[in-house]
Amino acid sequence: MSEQNKDDKPIIIARDVHKWFDNFQALKGVSMEVQSGEVVVIFGPSGSGKSTFIRTLNRLEEHQRGTIIIDGIELSHDVRNIERVRREIGMVFQQFNLFPHLTVLQNITLAPIWVRKWSKEKAEEIAMQLLERVGIPEQANKFPGQLSGGQQQRVAIARALAMQPKIMLFDEPTSALDPEMIKEVLDVMVELAKSGMTMVVVTHEMGFARAVAHRMYFFDVGMIVESGTPDQIFKNPQGDRTKLFLSQILEH
């Protein structure tokens, strides 16, 4: 059934999503559809609501108006639906948010053991495969505090992948990294994109967007101002805000 869904129905449907923090309106009617296997890049100035938007997709933030449907499940106050959706979505944060009191291996196996109810052996086997994939199997028994930022972020990616999600969300995954570590994280993300993972990425890494993004969305003041393929966005941006913003981040 899900095979059929893949072709006609988008895996992420967001319609007219609104979000307020007290009196401040962070999202003013955002609509977006993402097909299975698509890589979407969201960019825009700080405070434009791009992080808030992807955090509504797994209900880390609650939207107050509009509809969000993930893989056929609508996000509402129903806790069971939220749990089901979170099992299908992996998320990588700007600040890594690894669990400092657990080893790298325990960080990755925690959710598979407690949520998926896998045996410890199975979880560890898959965790080791994922660590191979992100290139740091030798760090399995270290604590996050002993790793560099780039290594920590790669562990965070492995942790999210361990739940075998259908969708991966990236919230500025390279913004907290030293410049020499950005590439090692982007390499992992590019590999992931090429493997066919559905990805929604908030980032200003335009090289990454150019290489793997199918669609790009420019956010400003809580709205999608412009969207299109990387080609359209880079070669022929329509809005003045988009042009100005692109010129500012591409200057260097």
Next chain:
Amino acid sequence: MTVIPQESAPPSPPGGLEWIRKNLFSTWYNSLLTIAGGTLVYFTLINIITWIFKTADWRPITVAPLLYLIGQYPREELWRVGISMLMISFLVGMSWGVWKRYVRSFAIFLGILFTVLAVFPLETPTITLPIRIFVLINPFLIYFGYRIGRTKRVLGRHVATLWLVALLLIPLVILPGFDNSSLLPKVPTTVWGGLMITLLLSVGGIVLSFPFGILLALGRRSSLPMVKLFSIFFIETVRAVPLVTILFMFSVLLALFLPTEARIDRVIRALMGIVFFSAAYTAENVRGGLQAIPPGQVEAAKAVGLKNFHTTVLIVLPQALRLVIPNIVGQFISLFKDTTLVYIVGINDLLGIGNAVLNLNSEFVRLQMEVYLFIAIIFWIFSYFMSYASLQLEKALGVGER
């Protein structure tokens, strides 16, 4: 390539006489101060030593050392205290074997304490040779337990279960006994006393108030309004009242309100008061730790699909508790000393026994110095040890090395 010449290492700090000359006798006034200070220390020490060995009259302690340990607990039932001690020694040893360095310092401390007690050169008729031998078994039992605990087959949860059984069995079965039992005849708590009561109340208070305090701390941050209100009300009320008042309330009011058939034992009543009091403070300490955990931790746990309960137990609490070990241990040391307040509700804890002995006869009344010093030293040994053990625990858990 230029060769960088090796520099000779700076001279090592002077030792022995050189150090003394440099630090104590560098100038004439420094020398004067050293001599004056040295004289003061010398005479103080001489005075203390002559007081301890010549002037002081240690009879209030030597006539009845067992009184300080177990109070009026019948001497023919002494073996029950002994058995309890052996059980604890063995379990401490096993814990050492299983949890290694987390328990090591405690196990070694206990072993040394028992050995010193067993061979302490105290001439008194009440401490017979069998008692000394019995005490001396304990350090060996600790080591024996350690060897067993080290084997692969013994797991942490086995030892934890045994601890639970022992901590229920000792104060509820072995020490009090039953009516009409020939093996374990009833020993009412009115005759319990001394260090035994002090330890029962403080260990009981710590063990029971800790989970209670964690629940209150979580309750205070709960999104359920009733739970939150109750927690805040409980914590703030208990913290606003002195422990003495709480002890009085439990000891007098509880007895007044409950029908005579449902009378709760007075030691249990005191323990309930202590647990109430300690739980409120534990809750505030734990809350401090909970607040220090960055919100990103909870978000990450939610994002991987963990339920709220698992997020709290697996992610938030382990980190929060680790952060507040120093505060919690500090609070437990206070609690240990605060148990002396049960004296005012008629329970003869260590301090209560001391006061009782002083009033025993007219000769002892003037020997307060000796009795209180003796009790102070016992409290100091346990308190100092708790703080040392907490440092070891912090090191083992790597606090501050996140």
